[in-house]
Amino acid sequence: MARITLQEVAHSYRRHPKDPSDYALKNIDTVWEDGGAYALLGPSGCGKTTMLNIISGLLTPTRGRVLYDDRDVTRLPPEQRNIAQVFQFPVLYDTMSVFDNLAFPLRNRGLDPQTVRRRVQEVAEVLDLTADLKKKAAGLSADAKQKISLGRGLVREDVAAILFDEPLTVIDPHLKWHLRRKLKEIHERLRLTLIYVTHDQVEALTFADKVLVMYEGEVVQMGTPTELFEEPRHKFVGYFIGSPGMNFIPCKLDGARAVFDGAAVPLDEETARRAREKEGPFELGIRPMYLEVHDSPGDDRLPVKVLKVEDQGIFRILTVQLASNTLKVRLPEEKPVPSGNAWVRFPRRWTKLYANGRLVA
Amino acid sequence: MDKWESNRAWFLILPVFVIVAFSAIIPLMTVVNYSVQDIFGPGQRFFVGMEWFREVIHDERLHNALVRQLAFSCMVLLLEIPLGVLIALAMPKKGWGVAACLVLLALPLLIPWNVIGTIWITFTRPDIGLLGKTINDMGIAFDHTARPLDAWITVMAMEVWHWTPLVALLAYAGLRAIPDAYYQAAKIDGASSWAVFRHIQLPKMRGVLTIAVLLRFMDSFLIYAEPFVLTGGGPGDTTTFLSIYLVKIAVGQFDLGPAAAFSLIYFLIVLLFCWLFYQALQNVGTGESK
Numbered sequence: 001m002a003r004i005t006l007q008e009v010a011h012s013y014r015r016h017p018k019d020p021s022d023y024a025l026k027n028i029d030t031v032w033e034d035g036g037a038y039a040l041l042g043p044s045g046c047g048k049t050t051m052l053n054i055i056s057g058l059l060t061p062t063r064g065r066v067l068y069d070d071r072d073v074t075r076l077p078p079e080q081r082n083i084a085q086v087f088q089f090p091v092l093y094d095t096m097s098v099f100d101n102l103a104f105p106l107r108n109r110g111l112d113p114q115t116v117r118r119r120v121q122e123v124a125e126v127l128d129l130t131a132d133l134k135k136k137a138a139g140l141s142a143d144a145k146q147k148i149s150l151g152r153g154l155v156r157e158d159v160a161a162i163l164f165d166e167p168l169t170v171i172d173p174h175l176k177w178h179l180r181r182k183l184k185e186i187h188e189r190l191r192l193t194l195i196y197v198t199h200d201q202v203e204a205l206t207f208a209d210k211v212l213v214m215y216e217g218e219v220v221q222m223g224t225p226t227e228l229f230e231e232p233r234h235k236f237v238g239y240f241i242g243s244p245g246m247n248f249i250p251c252k253l254d255g256a257r258a259v260f261d262g263a264a265v266p267l268d269e270e271t272a273r274r275a276r277e278k279e280g281p282f283e284l285g286i287r288p289m290y291l292e293v294h295d296s297p298g299d300d301r302l303p304v305k306v307l308k309v310e311d312q313g314i315f316r317i318l319t320v321q322l323a324s325n326t327l328k329v330r331l332p333e334e335k336p337v338p339s340g341n342a343w344v345r346f347p348r349r350w351t352k353l354y355a356n357g358r359l360v361a
Numbered sequence: 362m363d364k365w366e367s368n369r370a371w372f373l374i375l376p377v378f379v380i381v382a383f384s385a386i387i388p389l390m391t392v393v394n395y396s397v398q399d400i401f402g403p404g405q406r407f408f409v410g411m412e413w414f415r416e417v418i419h420d421e422r423l424h425n426a427l428v429r430q431l432a433f434s435c436m437v438l439l440l441e442i443p444l445g446v447l448i449a450l451a452m453p454k455k456g457w458g459v460a461a462c463l464v465l466l467a468l469p470l471l472i473p474w475n476v477i478g479t480i481w482i483t484f485t486r487p488d489i490g491l492l493g494k495t496i497n498d499m500g501i502a503f504d505h506t507a508r509p510l511d512a513w514i515t516v517m518a519m520e521v522w523h524w525t526p527l528v529a530l531l532a533y534a535g536l537r538a539i540p541d542a543y544y545q546a547a548k549i550d551g552a553s554s555w556a557v558f559r560h561i562q563l564p565k566m567r568g569v570l571t572i573a574v575l576l577r578f579m580d581s582f583l584i585y586a587e588p589f590v591l592t593g594g595g596p597g598d599t600t601t602f603l604s605i606y607l608v609k610i611a612v613g614q615f616d617l618g619p620a621a622a623f624s625l626i627y628f629l630i631v632l633l634f635c636w637l638f639y640q641a642l643q644n645v646g647t648g649e650s651k
């Protein structure tokens with residue numbers, strides 16, 4: 001086990017990268033604490049797999065350093081790094097039995113047969129593979145195959161971390177939930193460092209203590225699920241996390257107020273002061289659940305037109321028109337739903353200002 | 362649908378029947394016809410029943426040719442398959458080298474077969490051939506026209522040179538079809554390169570290698586043009602394979618009856634191997650799909 005540090009890591013798949021768009025990873029500075037359960041969340045193509053491969057040593061980064069504790073492993077291949085990785089699609093050694101598949105990483109490292117048997121049986125137990133141990137791996141179902149892949153990742157006791165690259169994509173939803181619980185359990189019991197790549201926010205938020213959100217080759221935010229929800233540091237986080245995503249309104253600064261289409265929303269002094277040092281374009285951001293709706297005018301209330309109401313069980317989603325902007329509002333079930341004309345208020349605590357996509361704070 | 366309409370479908374496959382009749386059934390029946398007659402000349406023929414079959418089955422020279430043929434085909438497999446796999450493993454995986462290797466490998470496959478025989482004659486002739494002369498000048502006596510062992514070595518070398526590229530191309534295609542994730546997983550699992558070969562590359566090549574084995578076995582079993590041009594089946598009978606012997610009987614001695622009987626037996630042997638290989642292929646198919 002180890003703390004894993006990425007120092008100013010950048011990676012390009014091109015031989016002679018020139019401008020920033022040639023890089024699949026741009027200047028990553030991240031520390032993965034020993035024993036943490038991390039989720040790496042981001043859209044397709046944002047560089048998640050690239051990042052994992054750099055951590056595991058399958059790729060050598062174009063620039064920067066990778067440290068395990070204080071040891072520089074940047075140029076070491078995976079087998080000298082003591083790390084486990086599970087891939088999106090099951091990788092099996094077809095000609096071997098399930099037992100031999102699970103034992104393979106251990107035997108390659110010259111462990112004695114007793115330890116091998118003990119570890120394989122433990123892992124098979126956890127993954128419900130005990131009954132299949134003697135079978136040929138090739139004939140099993142897709143689910144079982146991916147469990148074997150997972151098992152090969154879990155079988156080594158002493159790894160610095162286990163990296164999962166969307167390991168449950170090919171697994172059926174019920175079993176997926178079950179396996180995620182298992183992983184969580186294993187994490188709680190053994191306190192291994194787990195890094196779990198996904199582009200499913202529910203999966204990320206339920207699995208991890210800390211979530212890293214990646215966007216176009218950068219880590220735009222690392223934080224607990226609550227932090228990501230309440231303080232999105234990048235427009236993309238606001239948008240990607242939460243359902244529906246954050247509302248954004250293009251605006252201009254006027255003293256301590258954000259103005260748009262003749263309307264104005266007050267900001268706190270500190271935000272306004274920092275914003276003046278930045279370049280635009282500016283945007284106001286607010287989560288649908290924090291936007292207040294009223295049926296009468298009042299202080300700081302802006303008139304809106306209610307366009308649509310969607311009932312989603314324990315809450316409702318309102319679509320309202322504020323001047324030229326369309327906003328979503330999330331109302332708890334018990335709140336009355338205004339129709340036709342209504343007024344919205346932007347509570348100062350939850351109203352965020354973004355300059356060029358990044359939070360002003 | 363009424364009866365007439367469904368029967369009309371037969372007319373649609375009639376052309377196929379006609380073509381097959383002319384290309385396979387009629388020639389085959391002619392051979393069957395020959396195999397039960399003694400033919401002295403046009404209009405002079407007698408029915409002899411199973412006589413030719415009895416004679417051919419007890420023909421010592423045919424037995425020798427069959428043994429020689431089987432030995433040849435097995436050696437072909439033993440040499441070409443491992444060599445082809447080695448070449449495929451050594452080939453570059455990307456860049457301009459790939460195209461260069463593919464072209465180089467394809468060259469022997471594109472040359473007409475009797476030309477290959479001619480190339481190897483000129484290449485290995487002890488008096489003027491580049492290789493033959495060099496070996497002899499080095500003090501090693503080598504003459505494929507006089508010494509049986511030398512003749513075999515030359516025929517094998519020609520065969521390997523000619524057909525190993527096919528095996529290599531098939532194996533290379535098999536290797537390229539292995540997803541990168543397998544190699545990545547093997548690295549993470551700490552597998553040695555032998556383990557990668559043994560547990561990933563070889564199993565994933567199983568399908569193409571089975572096909573390569575079948576193709577090379579059948580093809581070498583039917584080999585005619587190259588060794589005929591190179592050695593003419595000699596010295597003596599030492600490189601007389603089945604088809605060379607067959608042609609010797611049919612054309613050389615004009616024994617049409619025995620030759621026809623021999624053809625039919627040869628045909629049945631080939632059919633038997635085809636069936637065995639077909640079974641093997643089927644099993645490969647089901648093994649892969651799981």
Ligand SMILES: Nc1ncnc2c1ncn2[C@@H]1O[C@H](COP(=O)(O)OP(=O)(O)OP(=O)(O)O)[C@@H](O)[C@H]1O
Nearest residue numbers: 013014024042043044045046047048049050051199
């Ligand atoms: N082997 C490669 N060669 C060239 N470009 C690559 C290679 N692998 C990835 N890329 C590019 O690098 C970028 C990041 O890819 P990466 O696979 O890390 O994304 P990802 O976040 O894992 O996406 P996904 O969710 O689809 O798996 C993408 O633009 C991709 O096209």
Ligand SMILES: [Mg+2]
Nearest residue numbers: 048049050165
């Ligand atoms: Mg990926």
